[in-house]
Amino acid sequence: MRSLKALAVAGAAAALVVGAAPIAQAHNVLVSSDPAKGASIAAAPAQVRLVFNEPVDNGPNEISVTGPDGSSRWDTGPTTVSGATVSVGLRNLGPAGVYTVNYHIVSEDGHPVSDAFAFTLTTAGTGTPTTPAAATPTVAAATTATTDGTVPVWVWIIAAAVLLISGLLVARRVSR
Template sequence: MRRGVAWVLAAAVIGLGMVGTATPASAHNVLIDSSPENGAEIDTAPDRIDLVFDQIVQPGFNTVTVTGPDQNRWEETSEATVDGETVSTTVHPLGPAGEYTVGFRVLSADGHTVRGSTTFTLTEAGDGDVPPQPADDEASADGSADEASTEEGMPVWPWIAGAAVLLAVGVTVGIRFGGGDTSKG
């Protein structure tokens, strides 16, 4: 019987160790720099937005939008240019002074979609006129229309389920094969 108890205890320790160390996958790209910098106050409007990530961005399906304080979109095209870790888009000459939001959706190195945004404030109004606006059915780059994608990686529940299965197998093996003669105390 002592051998059975040892198996059960060993399986329990291993199972709890697996559950305790389970963490979500964290291989998604992370925005590490932007031009203009996040939160910057600038007096001259940029003609291009650059977003720099910590890993190479896969080409295709990458979008960048620039929304002004007037809620108009100012990017020339939402199809972004990818050069290694840098994703860029050109913008129309900006108009009103105020906060601009740069929304992005990129295809991460691990194949998952990563979304986010940065902001900058134009302190002096530009001379740009409101450009033609995209159709209402186009998804915004910050991902509000694509709730199926996630930025969080693999959930923890498969690790917990796996640990529970291993624990059950360990207990079963311990009871089944660890028995022995229990009358000799």
């Protein structure tokens, strides 16, 4: 009877720890883009379009496109948001090579999301870039500033497991 009581207490404590864990909030994830990640294209599209799994906040969102030299900017105009789609205009692209799309968006829950991907222009265009990429926020800098202060789920799982095992050990010791 005592072991059953100890087991019930341990189970209740574990349930309390797991129940007190914050609900995991999913943040926006890129589900598609035009041009697509890793694509090889012969002609530049008029814009870069990113589609996320959830609506994007109208906060400070930015898409930038750098050329094969890593310093020239090929995006033009403001970054626009329409629901889960974020886009920016593109100049006529210039030299053939790898172009990098950097993006920094704000999820509807306020969490910033940053990443980058590349596509390859296979046929040189006639365009010229705008400003140097030095003005572009880097993905690494944006990513380091995205801590939202929540405790990772794995910490709660380990705490619950430790509590459960401790309760079982106490119950076993009491029953002897």
